[in-house]
Amino acid sequence: MHATEKRPARYKPSRLQRANYKWIYLFLLPTVVIFAMFYVVPIVEVFVTSFTKWDGFNAPSFNGVRNYINLFTSHSFLTSLKNLFWWCVIAMTLHVGFGTLVAFVLFHRPHGWKLTRAVYMIPNVISAAAWAMIYRFIFNDDIGILNSLIRLLDPDFSVDWFYVSPWAFWSVTFTWLFYAVIVTLIVLGDLLNIPQELTEAARIDGATGWQLIRYVQLPLCRAAIGTSIICSLTSRIAMYEQIALTTAGGPDYATVSLPILLVNAITDYRYGYANAVGVLMFLIGLVILWVVNRLFRMDETDY
Amino acid sequence: MKFVKKGAAQALMYFVELVVILLSVFPILWVVMSAFKSNGEILTSPLALPTSFSLDAFIHLFQTYSFPVYFLNSLLAAGVSTLVSLFFYAMGAYVIAKFEFPGRRLLFILFTITLLVPGHSKSQPIFSLISDLGLFDSIWGVTLVYLSAGMAMSIFVLKAGFMAIPKSLDEAATIDGAGFMRTFLLINLPLARSALATAGILMFLGNWNEYYFASLLTHSDSQRTLPIALSFFTSEFSYNYTNLFAALTIVILPGILLYVFAQEQVQASVAATGIKG
């Protein structure tokens, strides 16, 4: 619909922009200070000690890539990578898709849109511990709401959703799948920012509702959708409490995640190994960041 | 034909709304309802309405614990940290979104990978820092830590928000003689309101619910936040669900009320400027 300017490979700042440098760095200062105070030490420590044997207190002793070798030969680690892959696929498609759908619905302001937007945030107010309890009751075999409903049709039905493969994986997935309020808010924000002239122009050109969405609104929201995907994928990498408080990774590691392994290693005072898991979480996150940035051309502005 | 199509679209929209409302409201209703039931009722018929209305659990909680103090502490820690860090991150996200300068890419990557630093790896360095500042067992130490909590998410959301603001507006402002600061404060910040609101609400709720650092960095009753109070009901060998759900209700409801209130305010201010498309 519109041309995005191609930026030269090496950017040459204009004089005006160089005059702005002092402002630019001044503006970055608070964030950099916070970063330095709270993140520099942990990040360096995670990387360095991932090559050591360390109990978290006494001096670490260098042991090369031993931790990484142990990781890549570990059954639970490989399983957690597989789980992460599928969770990422689900997050990118169904989770972000649902959040975007809700954003488009709210954008058209049907009756009750304000209420919908307000209550959609509520699940984010409830702590993970409470969520886990609620879901243990929903998916409970004997008294859970799900099986109570199914038994209306099939009185003999019995599945312990959280504790039998392959249902456990889907049950854990369900605890976050539809709670995409972050996606909705980010996408809705971009939708509201589309200049009215653009939509008007498209309408005059004879674009119908679907065409408008497909060729104008969706492309203009791609940065928001990219941001949403990054947010939801990084949350998948960091997923801990929903799992720890429901299946704890079982049955037979069907729902195990990297943070679960990290915490388990800390329980055993193996901080070096735990931090090797942390390093891999970083690396996976960076790859995701890079790919999504490329895919959604997020560094380019549209206006 | 067109009419039918429109009808179908309408039906779909209402269906989506219904699903969202059900998914969001059901759990909270269930928690509140369970606070009025007995232990046995919760276990044997978790979905039934309470058979009798009892406030005992709430009375017990308010008599034993100083929930108003916890509430104020939570409000202070989450509120102050959110407002301050929102302003800081808006400044950072603004220059990353709108300017080209050496180190831009690196800083952006550094800021976003903070999301992936495991809490357990942060705990020791942060504890030393807070302790060295003399802020151990102080709600201000917790507040300081919360400043750092929403960094990645906020920078992301705000960067996307600023990038959606046409550059022509900045140029026009510069031609009118507006300086760097004025362009940011008077042109960009107001236009990025919905992104600011999103980031602010997410940070606030995250901090409102934060438990690990609050419990690590405080131990006295006067510095306690609501989620810590909640954790007393989930400790080992405790089984009183009624008290647990009552405590949950006390913790969750203020969060929701604050959110609804903030939502109204944000709504009103966006409507007043009338900037959206």
Next chain:
Amino acid sequence: MKKKRMFAGLLAGALLAASLAGCGAASGSTAQPGSTASSAGAGVVEVTIPSYKTGENVGAVFFEPQVERFNQAYEGQYHITLESVPQDTFLDQMKMLAQQGELPVLVQSGDVDWLSNVVYPNGLAYDLSGWLEENPELKARLMPDGLAFCTDESGAIYSMPLATVRPTGFFWNSALWDTQEDLSAMTMEQFITAMGDQKIAFSTAENGWVAALFLTAAIAGEEGGIEWLQAGVENRIVDFSEPAFVNAIGTLQQMLQNNAAPNSIGATYADAANSFMSNQAALIANGPWMSSDFASTNSANWSNGFDGANVRAALFPGQIGIANTATYGEWFISANAAPEEIELALAFLEFINSPEEIEAYLLAEGGDAPGLTYSDGFKEEQGKTQVLADLAADTTADTTFVPCILDVIPSSVANADFGMLLPSLADGTFTPEDFAQRMTQAATEATAE
């Protein structure tokens, strides 16, 4: 907009000012827990101890009044103030404070790995051996196993050894299962037959506590099982191919399939306790401290016609009590504490190990103090609590104590893998051999150097 900006500016200023004020206040007196000793004023030494045995915690029922009694006994001399820290972050906070060199005067427990690898070798704890030498009466009340375990090669004693042992057995509801037989005198096989189709309130979530206790009893009932468990105290078990273990897993599988109460799979301890206290299961395994849940003062938590007066207790079949006597005690004193604080701490340890306090503890939370000659009224008083009397009657010279399986395997396997694998055992996906093989794999990975 202006308003908003000003507001933010004000807040930033306020935050800064307040943090400065916070600094000032902190450098005064309240910076660290336990360091608040003030010998000024009326000469009262005061310390603050962070503890998780407060408020809603099951341990608070006895511990909070005990500290009050201490304060009364030493009125005008010592005073202890308790501050509650949630149990799940308590140890984390202690680890952080240890790293800062700011441990509280009295530290309540800690896991074995942390104590033996970090606290004791680094001189963070006060050596109690000299003090115990000067108090032979007190020392005589401590259990020899524990005393030996707490004494290191150089003769130093950092952890206050325990005077009491609380053997864990199981409870049954005589309203649902009216058996007159001596259950602990049976073999495991006879017990299972006698139990018929009575339901057990299992828990498999968290660390699978209730299941782990029955499993431990089953292991102890197997040939060589007792030795296998006891050897794990010295060297954590990483090989689960031992026949005693595999057979015991078979027994556990049988119980999970035939005797598990509804909702046992995935149940937390809270679920299991509630299931027992609402007449949905006739049996539950747990430590004697659960006795307070069956007192009439707790009737608000009962439902469905459950009556605590019907609850009876027994040690496990084969006269097995689950308890580890070769272990660290509950308390150690920080080596950094001031001399007068250490005096207070020693007075506190002496107080809680005095005959009166030990007896009060046994009456409240159950157990036995082998080194103590009980006072006249004690047995009678204990008899008033049915389950404690039951357990005391079962604890004889023929009783064998074994450590719980969860205490002799790598921590992460005990806290995560064991419970995570149980559902597949219960639904028959795993054979006992599969289960043992998974446990070995998990333990090997958890200890890989």
